[in-house]
Amino acid sequence: MKKTRIVSLLMMVMLLMSVTTGCLYPEGNSSQSVSYRESVNRIQMAVDDFQKENGVLPIINANQDTPRYEKFRVDLVKLKAMGFMDEIPNTAFEQGGSGYFLIQNEETDPTIKVMDLVTVQKVNDVQQAVDKYKLQHANQLPNAQELYPNIYSIDLAKAGVPSIKLSSVYSGEDMVFLMDNNGQVYVDYAYDIMQVIDKSDHKPKDDEDLRVILLNSSYYVPVKSLTYKWINGAPAAVQS
Known part of the structure; x- marks a missing residue:
């Protein structure tokens, strides 16, 4: 009886794990893309709040020769220091991650995107x-x-x-x-x-x-x- 109950419990745990995994990682999304989705959403809210309060965007300056999809990097350190973020996401280069977060459509609709390092x-x-x-x-x-x-x-x-x-x-x-x-x-x-x-x-x-x-x-x-x-x-x- 004890052995049967243990097997049954193990099967229930495995089923719950598979259901939970399905919730965390929808079809077509890798764990990396899920992490970036969460990071992008957090940084987007912080940037929006920063712009509303300060009238400018928290951007690390780049020179004119910087390619289009490498410029307008978000100053995550400033956002954290000024209280617009509790923590810098682990996906960011600043925390040892493999992405820079950039602002696109900076003049009309500032939108956060990821530059894959x-x-x-x-x-x-x-x-x-x-x-x-x-x-x-x-x-x-x-x-x-x-x-x-x-x-x-x-x-x-x-x-x-x-x-x-x-x-x-x-x-x-x-x-x-x-x-x-x-x-x-x-x-x-x-x-x-x-x-x-x-x-x-x-x-x-x-x-x-x-x-x-x-x-x-x-x-x-x-x-x-x-x-x-x-x-x-x-x-x-x-x-x-």
Whole structure:
């Protein structure tokens, strides 16, 4: 009898754990995305309150050369010091996490988004490898295939970093590293953009920067990206 009761109790505990897990992690969401959702909501409220009280946004200043999806970083330390937040979220770089929190649409509708620092670091690692290759090969580039006009995939083996891989924060798929004629490194978001378009009623316009579609459909900014236009029925990276 005792053994039967123990087995029954264990089965009940496992059932409760599975139900609880289902509540915490809805279908299609990873634990990371759930954590970011909570962090984004907390920071959004703090930023809104700060702006109402002070008339400005709590932004860490960036210079004019800072790329679009790397600027307007939230000053989380200031928000905490001034009492707008009890604690800085563990997902933030300031607390050892892997994200910077940025403000987008800063002039019209300030909205909190996440810059994934894993993406940034891996692009920087490939950039260092490309720069080293250029230095050692009379400014030649370790290009593989021309994927878009004057934009190439990178031969990572030739560059000496065949093991570097990067998963998309949007789809989880492996990403392709891109390079322009100057050897500047980016990642290719065409697949992710197309996925969002396929699942929506959005009709891309010729002059539209399609990166905004990713921005509006997720918590993340498309960091280390080129501009994307709708060309011949598909998103294509272009140099702006």
